[in-house]
Amino acid sequence: MRLGPGAELLVFNGREGEFLARVAQAGKRSGELECLHLTRPLQEPPDLWLLFAPIRKARTDFIVEKAAELGAARIVPVQTAFTNAERIRRERLQAHAIEAAEQCGGTFVPEVTGLHKLDRLLETWPQERQILFCDEALVGGGPRLAQARPGPWAILIGPEGGFSQAERARIRAMPNVTAISLGPRILRADTAAVAALTLWQAALGDWKSS
Ligand code: SAH
Secondary structure, eight states: OOOOTTOOOEOOOSSSSEEEEEEEHHHHHHHEOOOOEEEEEOOOOSSSEEEEESSSSSHHHHHHHHHHHHHHHHEEEOOOTTOOOOOHHHHHHHHHHHHHHHHTSSOOOOOOOOEEEHHHHHOOOOSSSSEEEEEGGGGOOOOOOOOOSSSSSSEEEOOOOOHHHHHHHHHSSSSTTTEEOSSSSSSOOOHHHHHHHOOOHHHHSOOOOO
């Protein structure tokens, strides 16, 4: 932001990709950049959503930042039975996602949606999108993800209080749900989100070498 006319920088728009740009005009409050040419095409993440129950502010910020870094296409805060947060600051979370992309040289910014009630969201859930249900009740057990089918997915992480029995029963009864454990220890929700994104990316996402 201290750049003057003629200086060059990289910019991205989340649609075409990254461009080399030159400062054409620099005012105190606004400026003008001239895009010179495309330097990198848009690199879209796999079609993976992260559904998580918002927790305390700093931890929610962390989840959004890490989801953007690890390659989620959409970030959906959900209100579950044991979620304390009544509202979120969507714009602030979106700004975190943008910042994470900037920091990591990304060309894509995942959309952060408003807060959705989990039960409502499940009522109209698109059939083709599989759900990776991170269920603390399965701690230490559960199936392996390696055999799971590719396609659009969503990871579901609960709040600090975990899922209610009613939620658990409902989610498990849905088609296209894979309930998994994240190992023999109970993780905090923010750690669980990072662990699940990592697992999914390694098994089904764009980290795979073949
Ligand atoms: N209070 C709960 C734990 C909630 S942890 C309890 O003591 O049982 C917050 C969320 O992280 C969970 O809802 C789940 O989605 C995820 N999680 C944490 N540890 C997990 C594990 N070992 N296996 C699967 N999911 C886990």
